[in-house]
Amino acid sequence: MQNRNENIFLVSIFLLFCEINYCCADRAATWDACGCSWHDWKSWSSCTATCGGGKQERIRWVRFNDKPGCNGFEDCATNDSGWDNRICNANCENGGTIKTYGSTSAYCRCKTGTKGKCCEQIVTCGSPSTISHGTYTGTSFSYNRKITYHCNSDYNMTNPWRAVRTCSQWGYWTGSLPTCEYAVSCNSNPCKNGGICTNMLGTYRCSCSKGWTGRNCETDIQPPIYDHCPTNKAILVTTMTTNQTWTEPVFTDPHGFGIEISKNYQNSSFEFPWGKFAIQYIATKPSNGMTKECTFWITVTPHQCKPLQAPKHGAIACNGWKEQYARVCKFYCYSGYDLPPGFKPDTVINCGATGKWMPSNPFSECILMNLLPSARDVVTPKFNNCLAEKTSIAETYIRDLKRSQFNALCVDNLDFCNDRNVSITCTKAPVE
Numbered sequence: 001m002q003n004r005n006e007n008i009f010l011v012s013i014f015l016l017f018c019e020i021n022y023c024c025a026d027r028a029a030t031w032d033a034c035g036c037s038w039h040d041w042k043s044w045s046s047c048t049a050t051c052g053g054g055k056q057e058r059i060r061w062v063r064f065n066d067k068p069g070c071n072g073f074e075d076c077a078t079n080d081s082g083w084d085n086r087i088c089n090a091n092c093e094n095g096g097t098i099k100t101y102g103s104t105s106a107y108c109r110c111k112t113g114t115k116g117k118c119c120e121q122i123v124t125c126g127s128p129s130t131i132s133h134g135t136y137t138g139t140s141f142s143y144n145r146k147i148t149y150h151c152n153s154d155y156n157m158t159n160p161w162r163a164v165r166t167c168s169q170w171g172y173w174t175g176s177l178p179t180c181e182y183a184v185s186c187n188s189n190p191c192k193n194g195g196i197c198t199n200m201l202g203t204y205r206c207s208c209s210k211g212w213t214g215r216n217c218e219t220d221i222q223p224p225i226y227d228h229c230p231t232n233k234a235i236l237v238t239t240m241t242t243n244q245t246w247t248e249p250v251f252t253d254p255h256g257f258g259i260e261i262s263k264n265y266q267n268s269s270f271e272f273p274w275g276k277f278a279i280q281y282i283a284t285k286p287s288n289g290m291t292k293e294c295t296f297w298i299t300v301t302p303h304q305c306k307p308l309q310a311p312k313h314g315a316i317a318c319n320g321w322k323e324q325y326a327r328v329c330k331f332y333c334y335s336g337y338d339l340p341p342g343f344k345p346d347t348v349i350n351c352g353a354t355g356k357w358m359p360s361n362p363f364s365e366c367i368l369m370n371l372l373p374s375a376r377d378v379v380t381p382k383f384n385n386c387l388a389e390k391t392s393i394a395e396t397y398i399r400d401l402k403r404s405q406f407n408a409l410c411v412d413n414l415d416f417c418n419d420r421n422v423s424i425t426c427t428k429a430p431v432e
C-alpha cells in the first residue's frame, strides 16, 4: 500500500512537469506525422470508497491516420497521458479531518474517541464489570462517559477513590474495580458481656467491659474481689495466750459466678499463743480458676523484761533464740565463789509475760566461798576465764535448760537450741 502510494505520488509529479512542458511530454514523436488527435475523456469510474477518500479513474483515446507506421496509441501519445485519476468522497464523519497525499491518496484523521476509516465509529468500552454487593449508575459506555459504582445498603466501599470510572479513548475503563464490604457487622450483637461493638469494614471490634476479654469478650478474666482484708496486728500480752477476733473478708465475683474459699483458721477468732501467725483466706473462682488472696499477720509477744545484770564475780547465760517470746537465764560463779545462801543452785530465772523477772529478787553478787557456811553443797560449775570457757558455760546452760520446767524452749526449737546460741555475759574476773 505504502509502495503504491509512493508510485502514485511520483507519477503525479511527472504529470505536473508534463503540463508545464506540455508541448511534447504527452505526445509521441510521430504525433504530427500520424495526424493524431485526442478523443474526449471518458467518464470517471465509480469511486473506490463511499467516504474517507476513495479513488476514481478516467481514460481517453487518440485518433490517428491509417498510414503505414501509424499502428496505435504509442505512435501518438505516451501511455500515461491517456488516463487520469483523482481522490473522491474525501469526507470524514464525527468531525474527523481528511489528509491527502498528493492528488491520489487520502485518509481520515479521527477526533479522539472516534475510529474507523471514515471516523464513523464511536469508541466504546462495553458494559462495565459488576461488583459484589454493589451496582453502578451510568448507561452510556462510550468515550469519555463516566459510570459511578455504589455499594448496596449495609455495605461500604473499601476504596471510594475507585468509585468513578471513565471510558478511555482506547476503549477500556480507567482505574480498577472498587469493592464493597459489609459495614454493619455489629447488627448481630457479637460482643458479649457488655462489650461495646465498633463496625469495621467486613468485620467488627469489641471493646470489652472490665473483667472480660477475647474477640467477643467471651473470656472471663475477673478474679474474685474482697470487701476488706484485715490489717496486721501486733499484740503485747501479759498472759500465755490471747483470744483474738477479726472480721473475715467477704469475697464476691462481680460477674456473679460461684466462689470457693479456703482458710487456715476455721473461725474468725482464735486463742493464740506467743508467736507470729499468718491468717490466710484464698478465694477461688472455679469457672476460670482465678484466685484472690487475703493474708494478714497477728504477732503475739509477751511484755519484755529489762536486761538482767550479771552478778559480781559471776556470769549470766540466757537463750540466744526466740528471746522475744521467752527469756530463761541461769547464774554461774567464778572459781572460789558461790551462789548466796538461800539461792537454790538449779534456779532458773525467766521473764514472765508481765515483763517481770521471776523470781523477782535474783542475787547481785557471788560470795567468796570462805565466807560461806561450810555445810553448803556447791553444785554450780565454776570457771576461771569467762572468754576461754564460754563453750563449757554454754554446754552447762543447755543441759540445765533441758532439765528445767522450761525445757519446751529447747525441745520446740531443736534447730536453735545449741551451745553456739547461748548469750553469756560475765563480770570482770575477781582479783586474787
Ligand SMILES: *[C@@H]1O[C@H](CO)[C@@H](O)[C@H](O)[C@H]1NC(C)=O
Residues within 6 Å of the ligand: 079, 080, 083
Ligand atoms: C497503459 O497504461 C495502462 C494503465 O497503467 C495499462 O493498463 C496499459 O497496459 C498500458 N498500455 C500500454 C500499451 O503500455
Ligand SMILES: *[C@@H]1O[C@H](CO)[C@@H](O)[C@H](O)[C@H]1NC(C)=O
Residues within 6 Å of the ligand: 155, 156, 183, 184, 199, 200, 201
Ligand atoms: C460506612 O459508611 C457510613 C456512611 O459514610 C459511615 O457512617 C460508617 O461509619 C461507615 N462504616 C464503616 C464500618 O466504615
Ligand SMILES: *[C@@H]1O[C@H](CO)[C@@H](O)[C@H](O)[C@H]1NC(C)=O
Residues within 6 Å of the ligand: 243, 244, 245, 269, 270, 271
Ligand atoms: C474468743 O472470743 C470470741 C468473741 O469474744 C468468742 O466468741 C470465742 O468463743 C472466744 N474463743 C475462745 C477460745 O475463748
Ligand SMILES: *[C@@H]1O[C@H](CO)[C@@H](O)[C@H](O)[C@H]1NC(C)=O
Residues within 6 Å of the ligand: 266, 267
Ligand atoms: C469454731 O467455733 C465453734 C463454735 O463457736 C466451735 O465449736 C469450733 O470448735 C470452732 N472451731 C475451731 C477450729 O476453733
Ligand SMILES: *[C@@H]1O[C@H](CO)[C@@H](O)[C@H](O)[C@H]1NC(C)=O
Residues within 6 Å of the ligand: 320, 321, 322, 323, 415, 416, 417, 418, 420, 421
Ligand atoms: C540461733 O537462733 C536464731 C533464732 O533466734 C537462729 O536464726 C540461728 O540460726 C541460731 N544459731 C545457731 C548457731 O544455731
